[in-house]
Amino acid sequence: MAPFDLAPFDLVVRGDLVLPDRVVPGGYVAVRAGRVAALGEGAAPPASEVADHSGMLVFPGLVDGHMHTSSSTGWPGIAGATCSAAAGGVTTVVDMPYDVPRPVTDARVLAEKVAHVRRLAHVDVALYGTLRKDGNVEDIAGLVEGGVCSFKLSTYEYDAVRFPRIDHPTMLRAFAEIAGHGLMVAVHNEDQELVVRLTEQARAAGETHPIMHARTRPPITETMADLAIFEMALETGCHVHIAHSSLARGFELAAQFRGQGAKASGEACIQYLCMTEEDLVRLEGFGKCNPPFRSAAEVERMWGAVARGLVAYVSTDHAPWPRERKAYAGDIFAVGAGLTGLQSFAPLMLTLLEERGLPVTLMASLCAERPARFHGLFPKKGAIRLGADADFCVMERGRFAFDARDIRDREDARWSPYDGRGTRGRVAAAYLRGRRLWDGRDVLAKPGDGEFVPRQHRETFLG
Numbered sequence: 001m002a003p004f005d006l007a008p009f010d011l012v013v014r015g016d017l018v019l020p021d022r023v024v025p026g027g028y029v030a031v032r033a034g035r036v037a038a039l040g041e042g043a044a045p046p047a048s049e050v051a052d053h054s055g056m057l058v059f060p061g062l063v064d065g066h067m068h069t070s071s072s073t074g075w076p077g078i079a080g081a082t083c084s085a086a087a088g089g090v091t092t093v094v095d096m097p098y099d100v101p102r103p104v105t106d107a108r109v110l111a112e113k114v115a116h117v118r119r120l121a122h123v124d125v126a127l128y129g130t131l132r133k134d135g136n137v138e139d140i141a142g143l144v145e146g147g148v149c150s151f152k153l154s155t156y157e158y159d160a161v162r163f164p165r166i167d168h169p170t171m172l173r174a175f176a177e178i179a180g181h182g183l184m185v186a187v188h189n190e191d192q193e194l195v196v197r198l199t200e201q202a203r204a205a206g207e208t209h210p211i212m213h214a215r216t217r218p219p220i221t222e223t224m225a226d227l228a229i230f231e232m233a234l235e236t237g238c239h240v241h242i243a244h245s246s247l248a249r250g251f252e253l254a255a256q257f258r259g260q261g262a263k264a265s266g267e268a269c270i271q272y273l274c275m276t277e278e279d280l281v282r283l284e285g286f287g288k289c290n291p292p293f294r295s296a297a298e299v300e301r302m303w304g305a306v307a308r309g310l311v312a313y314v315s316t317d318h319a320p321w322p323r324e325r326k327a328y329a330g331d332i333f334a335v336g337a338g339l340t341g342l343q344s345f346a347p348l349m350l351t352l353l354e355e356r357g358l359p360v361t362l363m364a365s366l367c368a369e370r371p372a373r374f375h376g377l378f379p380k381k382g383a384i385r386l387g388a389d390a391d392f393c394v395m396e397r398g399r400f401a402f403d404a405r406d407i408r409d410r411e412d413a414r415w416s417p418y419d420g421r422g423t424r425g426r427v428a429a430a431y432l433r434g435r436r437l438w439d440g441r442d443v444l445a446k447p448g449d450g451e452f453v454p455r456q457h458r459e460t461f462l463g
């Protein structure tokens with residue numbers, strides 16, 4: 001227990017503290033100037049304010065290492081997505097760069113986006129940078145200087161401007177440059193030629209129903225891309241990370257390449273830990289994401305990869321497309337790919353762990369500490385420890401159901417693939433730098449309460 005100063009603390013939060021390796025029952029965290037200043041168990045020190053969450057789990061504020069605020073609405077989307085994050089106990093989001101109308105491809109665009117974050121964000125925001133299709137590698141240094149925590153590139157083209165495919169020669173040059181700065185590059189991993197050919201064949205045969213989304217993006221379309229990016233990781237020394245593996249094999253490949261000296265890693269999104277092709281058929285467009293949901297057997301293999309410590313972290317890939325872009329009207333290929341997930345993240349992760357009899361500490365690790373470490377935001381973010389930002393996600397255990405109508409985002413983003421799903425807990429409160437963001441009913445944070453969080457250091461973390 002840390003010795004107390006004479007002056008009382010600003011805030012004491014009481015509850016069962018979830019640390020990366022253990023739960024401290026009947027614990028407290030004391031906050032001064034927005035940071036964790038003391039923690040322990042038993043009698044808490046004096047404070048100006050006491051938040052008594054006794055009997056509840058106090059997690060570190062979750063860190064979503066992969067989400068999209070601005071793919072459909074542009075930077076105004078930062079406000080709604082981060083509001084829903086606040087209601088979900090996600091206190092730091094790492095936002096993807098594929099924004100309309102301009103992706104984050106140089107220091108000037110980055111500075112503009114940072115200004116929007118400072119004006120609009122309800123939670124803290126770290127940012128990815130990316131490149132234009134023409135391969136403006138010379139702008140990487142400026143993006144690093146401006147504070148991006150990581151880069152994102154793609155092997156698959158959704159849009160030549162917003163989300164381009166970067167060809168292999170350009171990727172090699174980019175990886176070599178990024179390696180020199182010590183940052184991680186996450187890569188969207190789907191093989192363009194295979195997906196395009198399979199989709200053309202399906203369309204030609206008039207096969208456009210929901211399951212065809214999964215059939216035209218079979219596992220090999222992912223693993224071919226995984227192999228290509230990891231070969232380039234080995235060649236360049238760059239830390240290359242699969243932005244989302246829906247397959248246990250992706251994590252096994254990363255481990256094999258690490259064994260050969262590559263800086264290789266990969267993340268799972270929470271949907272790949274619980275959703276299956278049957279859910280795609282049931283949800284139609286509202287279950288469409290890339291990579292697609294896999295089989296129930298693959299979900300089990302994914303949990304095996306989690307158990308073996310192969311998964312870098314778990315993210316949401318939250319992409320709040322307007323409802324009309326998700327509605328299936330006979331052609332699954334016409335529907336936008338992406339799911340909402342920020343507000344359901346904490347309740348669903350807690351539920352999946354409890355249903356499987358796994359410790360809740362895994363949530364603190366996979367959904368807070370590890371993403372913060374991979375993105376160079378630790379120890380400021382990611383764990384309840386002395387000196388860290390006083391960010392907390394307080395969970396009340398019980399039997400609840402996730403209700404999409406409760407999503408705190410614009411009206412047409414209030415849909416969820418998890419609507420009606422039973423959960424073992426709910427987010428009862430959330431705190432950002434010692435300020436209450438969410439009280440279990442209302443978002444108390446205002447636009448602009450969130451800050452831009454630059455990368456804190458250049459150390460590589462591989463787990």
Ligand SMILES: [Zn+2]
Pocket residue numbers: 066067068096317
């Ligand atoms: Zn994504």
